[in-house]
Amino acid sequence: MSRDQAAAFLRTLATANPKPETELLYRDPFSLLVAVVLSAQTTDAAVNKCTPSLFAAAPTPAAMAALGAEGIGPHIRRIGLWQGKARNVAALASLLVEQHGGEVPRDRAALEALPGVGRKTANVVLNVAFGENTMAVDTHIFRLGNRTGLAPGKTPRTVEDGLVKRCPPELLRDAHHWLILHGRYVCKARLPACWRCIAATHCNYRDKVVPPA
DNA sequence: ATCCCGAGGG
């Protein structure tokens, strides 16, 4: 699709009214980072049940490091991969204390060097917590970018670059947030709900899907 | 049964 179409697509999404989810629930960089690390292969609902007690016990990197994997584990037993995540969060908090003055670094390389943090997680933190021009490409956004024609690409990185390039800068934050919700609830993997998609008029995939009888 | 809002490792 054309650059203008892409911008219209993203503008339509960004100006809609999203309900708050993980990325907007956690405002400070540290809790956001931890929440996103915990989110892999689980639902937001599950993560959001664990985090209140976890952050009450350890609000800062120093406290989290002191808590340790054994202390973190009991707080997050209900989410997938919790054992590995407990270790990662503990190690990550220690690294923040030892190498970054107890702060979350505003730097891609430093973020990706943390255990449990890959490019997607780093991009969420950079975009949401620090306002950087990045787009986090998870499986939803990857699918959406290709399916709709918004940002085609063979690899997540290609899709990411396409999105950043095509999205009007002032919309990057809202578009990023909305893309995640849109990919999850509307432009779904199995049954894309084009008939209730707010951006269908801008989408290549429109009408390729038959609504349920 | 099967699929996932990932990352790390072989």
Place this chain on the structure above:
DNA sequence: CCCTCTGGAT
């Protein structure tokens, strides 16, 4: 590129 780690939703 493939696999594994896990729990929850469908």
